[in-house]
Amino acid sequence: MTTQQLTEQIKKKKSFLCIGLDVDLNKIPKHLLKEEDPIFAFNKAIIDATHHLCVAYKPNTAFYEAYGLKGWKALEKTIMYLNVKHPEQFTIADAKRGDIGNTSTMYAKAFFEDLNFDSVTVAPYMGKDSIEPFLAFEDKHTIMLALTSNQGAFDFQTKKAEDKELYKQVLETSKSWTNSENLMYVVGATKAEYLADIRSIVPDSFLLVPGVGAQGGNLQDVCKYGMNDSIGLLINSSRGIIYASENEYFAEAAAEKARDLQAQMEAILSK
Numbered sequence: 001m002t003t004q005q006l007t008e009q010i011k012k013k014k015s016f017l018c019i020g021l022d023v024d025l026n027k028i029p030k031h032l033l034k035e036e037d038p039i040f041a042f043n044k045a046i047i048d049a050t051h052h053l054c055v056a057y058k059p060n061t062a063f064y065e066a067y068g069l070k071g072w073k074a075l076e077k078t079i080m081y082l083n084v085k086h087p088e089q090f091t092i093a094d095a096k097r098g099d100i101g102n103t104s105t106m107y108a109k110a111f112f113e114d115l116n117f118d119s120v121t122v123a124p125y126m127g128k129d130s131i132e133p134f135l136a137f138e139d140k141h142t143i144m145l146a147l148t149s150n151q152g153a154f155d156f157q158t159k160k161a162e163d164k165e166l167y168k169q170v171l172e173t174s175k176s177w178t179n180s181e182n183l184m185y186v187v188g189a190t191k192a193e194y195l196a197d198i199r200s201i202v203p204d205s206f207l208l209v210p211g212v213g214a215q216g217g218n219l220q221d222v223c224k225y226g227m228n229d230s231i232g233l234l235i236n237s238s239r240g241i242i243y244a245s246e247n248e249y250f251a252e253a254a255a256e257k258a259r260d261l262q263a264q265m266e267a268i269l270s271k
């Protein structure tokens with residue numbers, strides 16, 4: 001999917017919501033544990049109930065890898081279901097990869113070719129030659145951590161080197177990489193006050209913004225400082241939506257939470 005197509009979906013649905021599919025078997029409704037594939041059964045129900053309210057889904061691969069082969073199979077079924085039933089959805093493999101070049105190429109193949117995700121998250125720490133192998137894939141997007149939502153973001157990302165914060169160097173330097181038009185960036189919703197500075201460096205890039213809901217980030221602030229002329233935001237909520245209820249009506253409860261965020265987004269877009 002191109003960024004233009006993603007923007008069209010956002011305008012059509014009046015939503016820039018991304019739903020995080022971070023499935024924990026200890027948190028899903030107990031009756032689903034009887035299913036042959038409880039993780040996929042949960043995801044399918046959530047997707048069926050929410051797809052009209054969001055433009056993207058983001059399974060975090062840790063929640064699948066933790067269950068070994070069964071978990072990976074569930075991830076495969078989930079992305080296939082999305083690609084076949086909802087090709088209009090932007091899909092994000094939240095895997096936070098990045099390694100020496102030939103290894104990065106294999107990570108990129110795993111998520112872009114084998115699983116056919118639209119995008120994958122990566123960590124910038126190993127630099128240009130660890131990210132360019134991802135950027136080489138046409139019509140695929142590489143979402144690089146810039147300023148993360150957690151407290152540890154202050155350990156390195158906001159520290160100055162050569163008189164400039166590391167996250168700003170990550171943003172600036174990455175703009176010169178080959179195929180940098182395929183880059184998007186992660187900025188935590190809990191760091192909304194940094195978004196004006198971030199937008200001055202990457203005015204046109206899409207930003208994936210996790211951290212509303214369970215982590216306490218504020219949607220209004222993120223939009224105030226982070227939105228650009230073509231919106232340019234994907235706001236993720238995982239636990240705040242998918243674990244709205246543990247009873248048999250969990251999918252409807254998730255849809256209610258998603259509807260609530262979508263309605264706030266629609267109000268912001270209509271201003």
Ligand SMILES: O=C(O)c1cc(=O)[nH]c(=O)n1[C@@H]1O[C@H](COP(=O)(O)O)[C@@H](O)[C@H]1O
Nearest residue numbers: 060121148149186188210214215237238239
């Ligand atoms: O890359 C991410 O998506 C990410 C970056 C970040 O800075 N903070 C962050 O929370 N995330 C991910 O976004 C999701 C947030 O989940 P909730 O806090 O449950 O909404 C998780 O999958 C996190 O791994």
